[in-house]
Amino acid sequence: MGVRETNTQFIAGHARLPSGMAAKSVFDTLTITAEVDKKYGVIVDASCTLATEHGRDYVARLLKGHSLKDGIDEPLAQLHEGYLGKANQALCAALKDLYKHADVVVLADGVNSLLAKQLGFHREWRPDEVALATMEILKLDKNIIEDRFNLEANQGCTIEIFGDATKGILGTGFLYTNKDTLSIGVGTLLSGLIKHKIKPYELLEYVKNHPMIRPYIQGSEPVEYLAHLIPEGGYHSIPKVAGHGVLVVGDAAQLVNAIHREGSNMAMTSGRLAAETIIMAKEQNDFSESMLDQYRMKLMESFIGQDLKKYKDATHHFESFPQYFDQYIPMLNRAASQMFTVDGASKWEKQKKIWRDLGSTKQKFKLARDMMKAWKVMK
Amino acid sequence: MMKAQTIEEKQYLVRFNADTKSHLHVLDDNICLTKCPDKICTIFCPAAVYKWEDIRMHVGYEGCHECGSCRIGCPHENIRWEYPRGGHGIVFRLG
Ligand SMILES: Cc1cc2nc3c(=O)[nH]c(=O)nc-3n(C[C@H](O)[C@H](O)[C@H](O)COP(=O)(O)OP(=O)(O)OC[C@H]3O[C@@H](n4cnc5c(N)ncnc54)[C@H](O)[C@@H]3O)c2cc1C
Ligand code: SF4
Ligand code: SF4
Numbered sequence: 001m002g003v004r005e006t007n008t009q010f011i012a013g014h015a016r017l018p019s020g021m022a023a024k025s026v027f028d029t030l031t032i033t034a035e036v037d038k039k040y041g042v043i044v045d046a047s048c049t050l051a052t053e054h055g056r057d058y059v060a061r062l063l064k065g066h067s068l069k070d071g072i073d074e075p076l077a078q079l080h081e082g083y084l085g086k087a088n089q090a091l092c093a094a095l096k097d098l099y100k101h102a103d104v105v106v107l108a109d110g111v112n113s114l115l116a117k118q119l120g121f122h123r124e125w126r127p128d129e130v131a132l133a134t135m136e137i138l139k140l141d142k143n144i145i146e147d148r149f150n151l152e153a154n155q156g157c158t159i160e161i162f163g164d165a166t167k168g169i170l171g172t173g174f175l176y177t178n179k180d181t182l183s184i185g186v187g188t189l190l191s192g193l194i195k196h197k198i199k200p201y202e203l204l205e206y207v208k209n210h211p212m213i214r215p216y217i218q219g220s221e222p223v224e225y226l227a228h229l230i231p232e233g234g235y236h237s238i239p240k241v242a243g244h245g246v247l248v249v250g251d252a253a254q255l256v257n258a259i260h261r262e263g264s265n266m267a268m269t270s271g272r273l274a275a276e277t278i279i280m281a282k283e284q285n286d287f288s289e290s291m292l293d294q295y296r297m298k299l300m301e302s303f304i305g306q307d308l309k310k311y312k313d314a315t316h317h318f319e320s321f322p323q324y325f326d327q328y329i330p331m332l333n334r335a336a337s338q339m340f341t342v343d344g345a346s347k348w349e350k351q352k353k354i355w356r357d358l359g360s361t362k363q364k365f366k367l368a369r370d371m372m373k374a375w376k377v378m379k
Numbered sequence: 380m381m382k383a384q385t386i387e388e389k390q391y392l393v394r395f396n397a398d399t400k401s402h403l404h405v406l407d408d409n410i411c412l413t414k415c416p417d418k419i420c421t422i423f424c425p426a427a428v429y430k431w432e433d434i435r436m437h438v439g440y441e442g443c444h445e446c447g448s449c450r451i452g453c454p455h456e457n458i459r460w461e462y463p464r465g466g467h468g469i470v471f472r473l474g
Contacts, residue, residue: 028465112445112447112460124450124456125451127451130447136389137473193422194419194452199422201386223392225390226444227426229446
């Protein structure tokens with residue numbers, strides 16, 4: 001689906017239904033939706049979740065043609081006097097709710113932001129813009145956790161696992177401690193799973209059984225299994241985040257630093273910046289795109305924009321050069337484990353061995369060049 | 380050795396409040412049959428919701444994690460994806 005500029009926006013209002021209604025067997029709440037002309041606030045189409053077509057038509061006819069800029073009192077009175085069915089109060093409450101939303105709607109609906117897509121703010125994400133994370137919660141005695149991970153009470157720790165853990169596909173494994181559980185998981189770009197035809201739960205098993213990981217989770221009991229997408233497109237994937245009466249925050253706006261796997265702080269900060277912008281807009285009673293676009297500017301000036309810019313080429317760079325993950329990271333892991341293994345050999349000997357392991361001069365030269373590139377995108 | 384190795388065992392750990400109607404729809408089985416040799420959604424779906432049955436796709440929507448991968452990953456935009464209706468779908472207990 002291509003990006004489409006629309007002149008209307010879609011808003012919805014909700015209210016609880018009283019019991020004993022036909023619509024209640026389908027929905028617990030009553031929703032009124034309206035398509036509103038952005039410039040003039042005129043309702044061009046409307047619908048609701050009443051069970052009978054007749055009821056839905058009545059509400060639509062009543063609302064169509066009314067401009068939200070004239071307030072909501074008139075259609076509210078018409079509805080209150082005209083609709084004598086059981087849902088009268090719920091309809092009026094839903095309409096008020098809809099009007100409340102009319103000034104600015106903040107889309108915070110996460111990575112699967114169907115609303116932003118419907119509004120034409122972005123096309124569907126590509127498989128290389130999202131990482132699929134699968135995770136298991138493992139139950140383990142609190143004392144064993146503290147012992148095994150060398151923790152004081154109320155301390156936690158996280159371990160990130162690169163390279164071999166994800167079978168060379170771009171992505172990372174992670175293990176973190178909770179009070180009496182461990183979370184173990186693995187995240188890989190969806191494009192990687194597709195390209196290499198790997199089942200995500202088999203990859204998770206592979207990580208769990210990796211010799212570097214297994215000792216940490218020994219004796220634990222899986223109690224929950226989860227799967228979630230993480231938007232990892234980075235800077236280039238940030239969609240349109242401000243339109244007339246609409247702002248997009250958090251995962252819905254691809255605000256995740258994939259390199260450091262930070263999303264929740266960006267979601268919270270973008271929410272705050274959106275709120276500040278709305279307060280400003282309210283003061284000037286201007287909810288136009290040019291006014292709300294201040295949010296985008298604030299976002300880009302904040303650490304969110306700066307961090308995402310800094311790493312803007314990182315993920316794609318890595319994906320297009322699979323040797324980083326196929327060869328170098330296992331190599332580095334091997335090197336690190338040799339450096340840290342106590343076996344009587346001096347650090348100097350170890351470095352010589354690592355140097356030999358890196359291969360011929362030509363290979364070493366290529367390695368150095370690739371590392372230089374990696375350093376450039378990461379620094 | 381760890382338990383819950385197979386996807387069936389993993390799914391057994393998850394609580395779902397299944398709706399009576401599916402929120403996932405494969406639009407055209409014929410596209411799967413003729414244009415998608417790997418039936419790739421049967422591979423990348425983390426809950427093994429999709430199962431190819433000779434000429435049609437079986438959709439075990441009851442076990443869906445609502446991750447959205449199939450909507451994005453189907454190379455032929457052949458899956459219509461919605462959230463389950465309010466109150467239905469996956470129930471997170473711990474994570
Ligand atoms: C395995 C994993 C590990 C992570 N680790 C970290 C970490 O260590 N540090 C970190 O900072 N970040 C981490 N993140 C990222 C972080 O969780 C997200 O970036 C953050 O939660 C985004 O917040 P959000 O509010 O934008 O979206 P979400 O948290 O996804 O919330 C969106 C909500 O909207 C709801 N919704 C969607 N559509 C509708 C609708 N139509 N009506 C009503 N509700 C709707 C959804 O059900 C959902 O509850 C991790 C993510 C994953 C998957
Ligand atoms: S990925 Fe799409 S086209 Fe392929 S089998 Fe699944 S639904 Fe069919
Ligand atoms: S949303 Fe995720 S879990 Fe549900 S069917 Fe699609 S890929 Fe599978």
